Amino acid sequence: MSNFWGQNNRGRGRGRGRGGGGGGFGANSNDGNRAGANPLLSRLGNTSGQFGDQGYHPGGQGSGSGSGFGSMGPNKSGTFIDSHMVGNSGGTAQVSVKGWRGGTEDSLLKFLDTKLGRPVGVMDIHYRGEIMYITVPSADIAQGLLNLSGIRFAGDKLSFQLKTHPVKFGTGGGGRDGGVSNDSVKLKDRLIALLQTRVDMQSNSLDLSMLGQDKIIASLGTDAQQEEKMYKAILVIAAQIYPGLVTINLAGNGLRSLKGVADLGLHFPSLRNLSLMNNLLADFSALDCVSSMGSTVPLKHLDMLILAGNPMAEAELRLPNGGASYVNKVQQRFPTISMLDMNPVVPRAQPGAGPSKGSGSGAQKQLPFPTEQLFVENQEIGDLTNSFLAGFFSFYDNNRNALADIYDQAAQFSLVVDTTHPTSEFAQTSADSQKHVDFSVYIRLSRNLTRVKSPQRRISSLIVGRASVMQTILQLPETSHPVQDAQRFSFDAWQTLVPVAAGPPQTVAVVAVHGEFTERSSQNLVSFDRVFVLAPAPPGSPAAAAGSPCIITNDQLTIRRYNGFYSWLAPSASAGPAEAPATNTGTGTGVGAGTGTGTSLTAEQQEMARALQEQTGMNAGWTLKCLQSYGWNYQLAISEFPNVRNTLPPEAFQ
Amino acid sequence: MSSINEIAKQFVEYYYQAFDADRRNLAPLYRPMSMMTWENISLKGADAIIEKLTSLPFQRVAHKITTIDAQQSLPGVNAIIILVTGQLLVDEETKPQQFSQTFQLVEDSGFFVYNDVFRLNYA
Numbered sequence: 001m002s003n004f005w006g007q008n009n010r011g012r013g014r015g016r017g018r019g020g021g022g023g024g025f026g027a028n029s030n031d032g033n034r035a036g037a038n039p040l041l042s043r044l045g046n047t048s049g050q051f052g053d054q055g056y057h058p059g060g061q062g063s064g065s066g067s068g069f070g071s072m073g074p075n076k077s078g079t080f081i082d083s084h085m086v087g088n089s090g091g092t093a094q095v096s097v098k099g100w101r102g103g104t105e106d107s108l109l110k111f112l113d114t115k116l117g118r119p120v121g122v123m124d125i126h127y128r129g130e131i132m133y134i135t136v137p138s139a140d141i142a143q144g145l146l147n148l149s150g151i152r153f154a155g156d157k158l159s160f161q162l163k164t165h166p167v168k169f170g171t172g173g174g175g176r177d178g179g180v181s182n183d184s185v186k187l188k189d190r191l192i193a194l195l196q197t198r199v200d201m202q203s204n205s206l207d208l209s210m211l212g213q214d215k216i217i218a219s220l221g222t223d224a225q226q227e228e229k230m231y232k233a234i235l236v237i238a239a240q241i242y243p244g245l246v247t248i249n250l251a252g253n254g255l256r257s258l259k260g261v262a263d264l265g266l267h268f269p270s271l272r273n274l275s276l277m278n279n280l281l282a283d284f285s286a287l288d289c290v291s292s293m294g295s296t297v298p299l300k301h302l303d304m305l306i307l308a309g310n311p312m313a314e315a316e317l318r319l320p321n322g323g324a325s326y327v328n329k330v331q332q333r334f335p336t337i338s339m340l341d342m343n344p345v346v347p348r349a350q351p352g353a354g355p356s357k358g359s360g361s362g363a364q365k366q367l368p369f370p371t372e373q374l375f376v377e378n379q380e381i382g383d384l385t386n387s388f389l390a391g392f393f394s395f396y397d398n399n400r401n402a403l404a405d406i407y408d409q410a411a412q413f414s415l416v417v418d419t420t421h422p423t424s425e426f427a428q429t430s431a432d433s434q435k436h437v438d439f440s441v442y443i444r445l446s447r448n449l450t451r452v453k454s455p456q457r458r459i460s461s462l463i464v465g466r467a468s469v470m471q472t473i474l475q476l477p478e479t480s481h482p483v484q485d486a487q488r489f490s491f492d493a494w495q496t497l498v499p500v501a502a503g504p505p506q507t508v509a510v511v512a513v514h515g516e517f518t519e520r521s522s523q524n525l526v527s528f529d530r531v532f533v534l535a536p537a538p539p540g541s542p543a544a545a546a547g548s549p550c551i552i553t554n555d556q557l558t559i560r561r562y563n564g565f566y567s568w569l570a571p572s573a574s575a576g577p578a579e580a581p582a583t584n585t586g587t588g589t590g591v592g593a594g595t596g597t598g599t600s601l602t603a604e605q606q607e608m609a610r611a612l613q614e615q616t617g618m619n620a621g622w623t624l625k626c627l628q629s630y631g632w633n634y635q636l637a638i639s640e641f642p643n644v645r646n647t648l649p650p651e652a653f654q
Numbered sequence: 655m656s657s658i659n660e661i662a663k664q665f666v667e668y669y670y671q672a673f674d675a676d677r678r679n680l681a682p683l684y685r686p687m688s689m690m691t692w693e694n695i696s697l698k699g700a701d702a703i704i705e706k707l708t709s710l711p712f713q714r715v716a717h718k719i720t721t722i723d724a725q726q727s728l729p730g731v732n733a734i735i736i737l738v739t740g741q742l743l744v745d746e747e748t749k750p751q752q753f754s755q756t757f758q759l760v761e762d763s764g765f766f767v768y769n770d771v772f773r774l775n776y777a
Contacts, residue, residue, distance in 0.1 A: 294709040449722040
């Protein structure tokens with residue numbers, strides 16, 4: 001039988017040579033949650049109940065660990081916030097605000113201005129415990145605020161109350177909060193003093209490094225829990241006195257999170273240089289809150305960034321080819337930087353631009369956060385998935401009967417129809433999305449658990465066993481999946497170790513793929529999501545004989561009205577068709593890796609190509625040319641690139 | 655078998671209700687070995703996952719579930735793979751966006767989320 005699965009049989013038997021793992025694909029890999037020491041493996045066998053205490057009861061545990069998500073104890077009230085001392089007068093109204101502590105005073109007031117649709121014009125702010133009391137110019141505005149009760153702000157719900165008997169706040173020593181006000185005035189003075197010793201007005205830079213050793217900070221006796229608030233307060237005050245800062249140094253502060261400085265972009269829109277050197281940031285996601293990935297006011301003009309000396313940078317750089325993936329992970333968050341850790345990098349976006357996603361793809365999408373085409377845990381599983389999908393869809397379209405070899409004896413299949421009308425701009429103008437598509441043949445099989453209520457029907461609609469699965473899928477309309485066009489597919493793949501009664505644990509792969517097919521008879525375009533659970537094909541099995549690296553134990557198919565593939569296209573791909581930002585971008589083959597030029601590239605070469613392409617912005621073809629001309633010496637290619645850049649034609653970057 | 659469907663449906667309904675009310679409420683559903691991918695970002699452990707979810711750049715979000723499908727998944731373990739599709743609406747947006755999310759629940763003194771793959775697809 002001819003091998004539809006392409007060249008890639010690497011999955012089988014791979015474990016033998018590496019660490020004696022099971023025969024599965026990628027069993028040697030040690031990242032992710034299927035590492036050998038997985039606690040899951042030693043604690044299986046417990047059978048009872050659903051969602052035990054740890055699993056199903058919110059509020060039981062798990063809310064505020066580490067550097068906190070905005071939960072503040074009642075004893076940590078507004079100490080760090082500036083109190084304006086303005087008296088009440090006629091016509092004004094006092095409103096209490098609860099639930100705002102996830103954000104800063106500043107961000108709250110801006111938020112309220114926006115939500116009210118006009119300036120709130122706050123005349124006075126006081127605090128008592130967790131409650132903020134604001135005085136506004138008119139009862140009208142107060143009413144407007146009351147109407148906002150329940151609105152979400154910084155992870156919490158705000159509640160407003162009109163104080164018909166305004167709470168009086170003394171100006172020192174008198175009222176219950178007098179001491180607090182005094183403290184906060186003193187605190188503000190100290191922080192101003194701190195800033196004055198650390199600012200350089202000529203260069204518009206502020207040195208906030210090693211605050212732990214600062215006498216002024218030491219005199220405040222700040223404990224670790226208050227640190228986040230201290231940073232917020234410092235930034236608020238700094239923004240008031242030095243709004244034009246372009247450089248901020250936060251090195252050596254033991255920061256585990258950037259929550260305290262999450263408003264950097266809000267306060268310092270022109271910030272160009274930021275050092276976070278020698279802190280304790282353990283994961284790249286810690287950067288999200290100041291980047292376009294997690295902030296609505298990211299650092300849009302950031303040019304130089306220093307992250308050296310953080311665990312996440314060091315860990316990444318220790319990985320094979322970690323230099324490229326390190327730069328990649330940072331640039332995903334800060335596409336405008338041209339220097340990282342004092343090394344030049346090629347910026348991905350112009351300063352001031354929004355997230356790089358928006359720039360290339362025109363008006364196609366308006367997403368609340370960036371999307372990406374695919375995630376694979378590592379190169380091996382990426383290869384395996386490419387190979388599997390290309391083979392599977394090729395069989396599914398052209399020789400569905402042959403899939404009997406690929407489904408496990410006990411395989412399960414289910415089909416669900418999502419009849420939602422797509423709302424994307426693409427769908428509004430696409431004839432394929434607007435067209436009436438008859439899903440009745442699928443709906444008969446659909447086991448959407450939100451609709452199918454009868455337990456019997458829920459069970460009977462799940463197709464179990466190879467023979468039944470085959471019988472079912474052979475009834476489905478004939479299809480054509482455009483596997484040669486990688487950009488039309490998005491997939492995620494990961495792997496998991498599961499215990500086996502006798503012998504080493506087995507590796508399984510879970511693949512979630514999103515894409516489209518054409519129904520041959522109707523020529524309708526249909527979008528789908530499909531999840532596979534794959535196990536290694538046992539040696540000598542029909543699957544192995546057919547050249548498939550794996551067998552399918554689970555297959556879940558959801559079909560939807562056509563909605564295109566623009567949401568996961570990266571800007572480079574939408575600018576020039578056929579450049580898939582896949583793991584093996586360098587080959588430009590994506591899903592069809594088994595049939596394209598990828599066959600001649602090793603995994604290492606593909607990784608080099610991907611990294612070089614990201615570094616230089618060259619297209620796949622020129623990236624390959626470049627690497628070939630430097631004899632696949634990545635370091636040489638990247639170091640020579642600036643010298644040859646001007647000699648390259650514009651199309652090299654298209 | 656029916657219990658798998660019940661568990662999946664209960665889980666999904668609970669998950670999005672908790673997500674929409676306060677993302678921090680999701681912490682008890684994850685454990686240190688839980689893994690999430692959010693678009694192409696990979697996160698491991700309840701802390702990292704919740705931190706990511708709470709730092710998403712919107713204040714309010716409402717999920718509407720359109721479809722749920724569930725199958726018993728891993729051999730030798732009590733595990734469920736769940737494929738969800740639906741729509742979500744953030745902040746003041748009026749146009750819902752389509753997403754799909756794949757969960758793998760594993761039972762170990764109660765079910766927890768072992769794998770979680772979110773995709774804002776077809777948006």
